[in-house]
């Protein structure tokens with residue numbers, strides 16, 4: 001029997017499974033074996049998911065082509081949206097085979113009628129991504145609307161080349177991101193400092209995790225966790241435990257996305273040099289002391 005570091009229940013040794021401290025879907029490869037199967041499944045579904053499934057992480061996973069559990073790589077921002085300048089025009093955002101983002105204007109026809117109500121003109125919106133099959137699009141659209149150029153007296157069929165801008169709104173739940181980061185800090189600290197596990201601080205954090213207590217996790221975070229997706233890509237996640245102001249700090253940086261720290265304890269557990277995890281995304285990891 002041994003104790004699971006999350007639920008703190010005595011559990012049979014066979015009932016422990018491999019836990020990725022930094023979620024595997026983010027390219028994490030540092031693992032521990034002190035979490036029971038039940039908690040491992042709970043952490044994956046309830047705690048890691050908020051850190052993995054948000055717009056920022058999706059963009060990172062897309063850029064680095066990191067698949068999730070289902071083997072799929074996210075395609076953030078994709079879908080059909082209205083053009084900002086002309087709400088009648090729809091733009092499909094998709095990905096090319098070279099993984100470039102494409103804005104394709106959907107060929108929706110707008111009809112111009114004369115004073116007798118006859119259609120005299122059809123305006124079809126397109127851009128460089130569907131202009132090559134413009135004639136085919138027009139044919140299809142005419143057929144779909146049961147229209148034939150000869151019968152309707154249409155004088156011309158024009159195309160419109162448009163600049164296109166779409167707006168999307170995404171909500172970010174910082175509590176969910178905070179608890180995902182706190183889990184990383186807790187598991188790393190417990191794994192590196194044996195005496196820490198029995199402390200009141202450690203008990204409090206395992207309780208926050210077990211209760212999925214987002215507001216406590218958010219309040220424990222010591223600074224705004226975002227440093228922006230434009231920052232230089234490191235291809236590294238790192239976690240550093242160190243003593244500062246007589247307190248044990250755990251600093252976490254998830255690649256170029258999230259960067260924050262937690263105060264793990266008001267004592268330093270005789271750490272005289274920083275202990276750092278360098279997790280090279282999708283490759284390997286190193287634990288370095290004093291660097």
Ligand SMILES: [Zn+2]
Pocket residue numbers: 004005006007008009035036037038039040
């Ligand atoms: Zn457990």
